[in-house]
Amino acid sequence: MKRPSSVGFAGKWPAIFFAASGLLFLLQIAANQALADSGGEQVQRGEYLARVGNCMGCHTARGGEPYAGGRKLNTPFGEFVTSNITPDNETGIGHWNEEDFWQAFHYGKSKDGRYLYPAFPYTEYTKVTRQDADAIFAYLRSLPPVVQTNPPHRIHSPYDNQLLLFLWRTRYFKEGVYQPDNSKSDEWNRGNYLVQGLGHCTACHTSRNVWGASQDDKLTGGKIMGTYWYAPSLISPLEAGVGEWPIKDIIELLSTGINGHAVTSGPMATIVRQSLQYLSDDDIRSMAVYLQSLGEKQSSDKAPRKARKMSDRVRQYLALGEQVYEKNCQDCHGESGQGVPGIYPPLAGNRSVTMTSPLNTIRSVLYGGYPPATAGNPRPYGMPPYQHFIRDTEIAQVVSYIRNAWGNLGSLVNPEDVDKSRGNEF
Ligand code: HEC
Ligand code: HEC
Ligand code: HEC
Incomplete structure (x- = not known):
């Protein structure tokens, strides 16, 4: 009996086999592709998050290989590297897995x-989610290994004592991923997550006790440990609180380093240059929304005090400062401290100039400086350093003058304050 159909069927086996294995093969490629895509996507997300956390800023020595470490950080407790x-397997974190990274x-x-x-x-990073931490780790794994012993x-x-560090942790370190506040918008929560966590704004913008622990996470300002810079309060309207600024002005300052009322300098300019300018529009807006909510509105008791009555001596001192100002x-x-928008910051009505601590203002005059170069402000105008051109007495006079001219009101500064503000960090 002829069984053409079955012969025919048997005859088709090879074709079916090839078709099926071909299909499997294609499926395999698609699966690999999907895996690679998700891996690639995770690495890309990790790269972005590493920017937000500014890992490279600290983990790169001046002129050194990115992420190979070796940068020295001065603190009252000594020098950290x-x-x-x-x-790299020997000198880097080549042997680490995701769990090791999470532990750190x-x-x-x-x-x-x-x-x-x-x-x-x-x-601060303890607030970062596991998913984000894993992405950062995936990105670090994708970097070329660098053999470098620091x-x-x-x-x-x-202070070089693990027991002491253990006690410090028990007292001052609260481990825990950020918990969203459901009564607030997603945008606000995202901003809070970034500011308090990966953005580690708190690391600089809080005061620290003698043990180097942040007093709280309230961003109320403080001198940065081991540096000669004061990171102003992000709450107080007399310092850097932005409760009264429109969102677009906050975004402009954070992403370009400059806006019509303010300019970032020193360590803050570094943060904008290395990190904040790369944030997505959504993330920078979220940060701005959160910062705006933190900033107090100017209330009457916070309003600048009434002009004080000046003695003749003070008047003379300020008149000398005015001469230094006119000349230099x-x-x-500008004649009335108005600046040039987007180029030279105004000094009249500038909170960086009038805030209680004169440290940053003195340092601007001693060392000059540049706002950060950013996509929004690619060729920033700089300020010359004055430490070799005018004496400390004159610096004290001119700083006192700009703190009290054009409606500004701040304490007077003397030559000892100028000398105390010297120091090479940043
Ligand atoms: C303000 C500077 C600073 C920033 C920003 C910073 N680090 Fe570090 N990091 C350090 C210092 C200092 C150490 C060394 C601590 C120690 O040895 O006790 C360190 C250690 C580490 C370690 C542990 C290495 C080891 O061998 O144990 C890892 C992992 C790490 N950093 C990852 C990161 C990542 C990822 C980021 C960005 C999200 C980052 N760091 C941002 C200063 C910084
Ligand atoms: C490395 C320390 C450091 C970190 C981290 C840091 N800041 Fe600052 N910040 C400073 C210093 C110092 C100043 C004062 C100098 C200045 O005015 O630019 C400042 C100033 C500011 C100002 C006021 C600028 C002006 O002139 O009015 C704002 C707003 C600000 N920081 C926001 C932030 C936010 C948001 C973050 C986190 C994403 C952050 N900072 C992280 C050190 C830091
Ligand atoms: C060549 C133009 C130029 C001259 C001259 C100049 N400045 Fe500046 N000044 C700038 C620029 C640009 C900045 C922004 C620098 C930065 O972000 O680090 C600045 C910043 C400042 C700041 C910081 C303002 C802030 O918001 O943080 C103070 C204070 C200041 N100048 C005071 C003075 C005094 C006092 C003199 C004279 C002794 C002087 N400047 C001379 C251009 C100038």
């Missing part, structure tokens, strides 16, 4: 079980 976080990033504990010093802002920390006794500063900052 950042680690090599490229995936979230708990501040290295792979070898050593407690990490809070010069690494894990006290010098050890040079920490003053008795007026060309850029």
Whole structure:
């Protein structure tokens, strides 16, 4: 009996086999592709998040290989040296897995079980989600490994002590991922997550006690440990609180480093240049929304005090400052301290100039400086350093003058204040 159909069917086996294996093969390619895409996507997201956290800023020595560490951070407790976080097996974190990274990033504990010093802002990064931490790790794994052994920390006794660090952690470190506040908008929560967590704004904008611990996470301002800069309050309308600024002005300052009322300098200019200018429009807006909600509105008791009655001596002192100003500063900052929008910051009505701490203002005059170069302000105009051109007495006079001219009101500054503000950090 002829069974053409079955012969025919058997005859088709090879074709079916090839078709099926071909299909499998295609499926395999598609699956691999999907895996690669999700891997690639995760790495890309990690790269972005690493920018937000400014890992490269700290983990790169001046002129050194990115992420290979070796940058020295001065603090009252000694000199900390950042680690090599490229995936080199011997000198970097090549042997680490996701869990090791999470232990370091979230708990501040290295792979070898050593407690990490809070010069690494894990006290803030602990708020970052596991998913974001994994993405950052995936990105670090994708970097070319760099063989680089960094010098050890040079920490003053008795701080070089794991038991002390353990006690410090018990007292001052609260581990925990950010918990959204459901009564607030998604945008506000995102902003809070970024400001308090990965953006580690709190690391600089809070005061620290003698143990180097943030007094609170309220962003009420403080001198940055080991540097000669004061990071102003992000709440007070007399310092850098932005409660009364329109969102677009806050966005402009954070993403370009300058706006009509303010300019970022020193360590803040570095943060804008290395990190904030790369944030997505949505993220920078979320930050602005959160910062605006933090900033108090100017209330009557917070309003600048009434002009004081000046003695003749004070009047003379300020008149000398005015002369220094006319000779050295007026060309850029204007006859009535009005500045040139987007180019030279106004000094009249500028809170950086009038805030209680004169430190940053003195440093601007001593060392000059540039706002950050950003896509929004690619060729910033700079300010010359005056430390070699005019004496400390004159710097004290001119700073006193700009703190009290054109309706400004601030304390007077003397030559000792100027001398105390010297220091090379940044
Ligand atoms: C303000 C500077 C600073 C920033 C910003 C910073 N780090 Fe660090 N990091 C340090 C210092 C200092 C250490 C060394 C701490 C120690 O040895 O106790 C360190 C250590 C580490 C370690 C532990 C390495 C080891 O061998 O144990 C990892 C991992 C790490 N950083 C990852 C990151 C990542 C990821 C980011 C960005 C999200 C980041 N760091 C941002 C200063 C910084
Ligand atoms: C490395 C320390 C450091 C970090 C981190 C930091 N800041 Fe600052 N910030 C400063 C210093 C110092 C100043 C004062 C100098 C200046 O006015 O630019 C400042 C100033 C500011 C100002 C006022 C600018 C002006 O002139 O009116 C704002 C607003 C601000 N920071 C927001 C932030 C936000 C938001 C973050 C987190 C994304 C942040 N800062 C992170 C150090 C820091
Ligand atoms: C060549 C133009 C130029 C001259 C001259 C000049 N400045 Fe500036 N000034 C600038 C620029 C540009 C900045 C922004 C620098 C920065 O962001 O670091 C600035 C910043 C400042 C700031 C910081 C303002 C802020 O918002 O943080 C103060 C204070 C200041 N200048 C005072 C003076 C005084 C006092 C003199 C004279 C002794 C002077 N400047 C001379 C251009 C100038």
